[in-house]
Amino acid sequence: MKQRKRTSGRPVKLKRGSSFDVLIAIIAVLTSAAFLYSLFSFKVIPTKWVMLIMLGLSLVLLILAFLSIVRTKRWISVVKRFLLLLIAIATSVGTLFVWRLKDSIYQIGNSTTTEIAYVLVKADSDIQKQSELSQKSVLYHDGTDADIGKKVQEALNKEVANIRYEKNESYLDMSEALLAAQCDAIIVPQSQYNYLTRKNENLSASVRILSEITYTKEHTSSGNIDITEKPFVVFVSGMDEAGELNTDLHSDVNILMLVNPITNEMKMINIPRDSYLPNPALEYGNDKLTHTGMYGVENTLQTIENLFQVDIDYYVKINFSSLIEIVDTLDGINVDVQITFCEQDENRSFAQEDLICLNAGPQELNGKQALAYARHRDSYVDQDLSRNKAQVDIVKGIVKKILSPSGITKVDTLLGNVSDYVMTNFSGDEISAFAASELEDGEAWTISSLTISDRTFDSRINASAPDLGPLDVYLFSKEDVAEVREAIDSFIDPQKLSDFSFDLDDLHGKTYEKLKNNGVVYDVDAQYPH
Incomplete structure (x- = not known):
């Protein structure tokens, strides 16, 4: 008799996989592929993170695939099926989440x-x-x-x-x-x-x-700046009125934000709403800055560009009446309140039970409290200038919270509703690129502010409302303009600071000449005697 050859080791016994096992394995692979594709195409999640996710998913799927073709104990088969189902569900939900986030960003940016x-x-x-x-x-x-x-x-x-x-x-x-x-x-x-x-x-x-x-x-933006590599200027226009963002109303909050993504620095410059400036939409007739918003945010932006001779790269228009939703979505913001005060609620009710009262000092504010603080001015000696500082502090609080670890987890919910109360000319690609850069960098931001405090007020006729007679306005001085221009130049291009110089009798350069040629005199001394 022929003797059987002995073989070394026992052969692996393959098993015939059930149709159910094959089905859930295919679904898990397909949903994982879709999830990875969404991450790569989104371009917000850093590439190294996506590669780690892909590697982890691939290893798990390979192990589960191997367990599907070999005989295993029953409990291992149950665990394997559970894991495949879990992967299929998790990656499906993840794909929907990513595409929803992408859609929200592009909706804001378009x-x-x-x-x-x-x-x-x-x-x-x-x-x-x-x-x-x-x-x-x-x-x-x-x-x-x-x-x-x-x-x-x-x-x-x-x-x-x-x-x-x-x-x-x-x-x-x-x-x-x-x-x-x-x-x-x-x-x-x-x-x-x-x-x-x-x-x-x-x-x-x-x-x-x-x-x-x-x-x-x-x-839409010009798209000429890589906002992940170069400093840029953003104008924030805030409406403190009820109304849709596509309605042109008063620009009550006017903030220039200087952003340096390399050094992770941000400087905010608040411009008084009652600043008395030539309104481009009204033949450059002198007007309150807040009134320029009635002719579009681009008109307000041009007004500020003409004054400070700065190229503003982007703008963000927000409805301050929706501040409640923004702050509450972020679970509150930290602000150092300047004074103790009471203010009407969001419905402008002065009923005792509706008043919102805050004590001076650092604290966390909810949405209603933040709105009350942004609106209040009666308790200040200088009213609008101190309220401007309060509004800057609120914007700083929001930015810091968004850039914090806890704030990042709220971004999805925030973006899901943000198109209702934010309008911007940032493109979706620019927003995505900036977010990706920040996630990869992970460094904390330094946020400072500059408030124009040379307080000179007067009563003047406004081009947009001549029938109302003289209104209280803020008059800029040469020193005001010089201080802001120096702050902008030193922040955007520090190399220029050593060569910084200009003629105080012609602060506006080419814009002055253009307006002068058109019969419009745009001179600080002539328009706003100090």
């Missing part, structure tokens, strides 16, 4: 608003409908609102052919030309129409709105 413009004709004009504008002369603004004129033209051209468009750089001149029958119609944004009719009470009776054009305005 802000659009709906704007309205009017086509005006004389009240006694023979033109009765939009189609009759063919071969007619229509004036449009080719200055700061050139993009509005073009958008309205695009809308009109879809309905009417052969309109004769003519450029003009002054809405006031356009309205006078219309009344003098020097043109057949003019294109005017709703905000400018309101201004013109306030300035000239007879205008509304002398003109007629032929048609109302609705257009979409995109708020």
